[in-house]
Amino acid sequence: MGLHDVVFLKIEPTLRNYLTNHCPDRVIPVVLTQGVIYKEILAMVRDSCPNAEVLRPLFELQEFITYFRGSLTWLVQNTRRIR
Numbered sequence: 001m002g003l004h005d006v007v008f009l010k011i012e013p014t015l016r017n018y019l020t021n022h023c024p025d026r027v028i029p030v031v032l033t034q035g036v037i038y039k040e041i042l043a044m045v046r047d048s049c050p051n052a053e054v055l056r057p058l059f060e061l062q063e064f065i066t067y068f069r070g071s072l073t074w075l076v077q078n079t080r081r082i083r
Contacts, residue, residue, distance in 0.1 A: 015044055029041045033060075
């Protein structure tokens with residue numbers, strides 16, 4: 001895999017399998033807030049690669065908050081209900 005590998009918690013390619021073969025310097029969980037999924041990712045990374053940095057959830061990162069605020073109006077205006 002390359003510089004920006006994408007792996008998943010429960011489906012292939014799984015985070016557990018990836019961490020068995022690679023220890024990245026940084027892991028960026030794509031979750032909005034801390035919760036069960038974030039805590040599971042954090043525990044898995046810490047168990048397999050204790051020196052890896054795990055970034056905070058997206059809504060705790062100022063860069064994402066700024067991006068989301070700027071995109072929210074467009075998102076609401078262009079979202080349609082699915083029946």
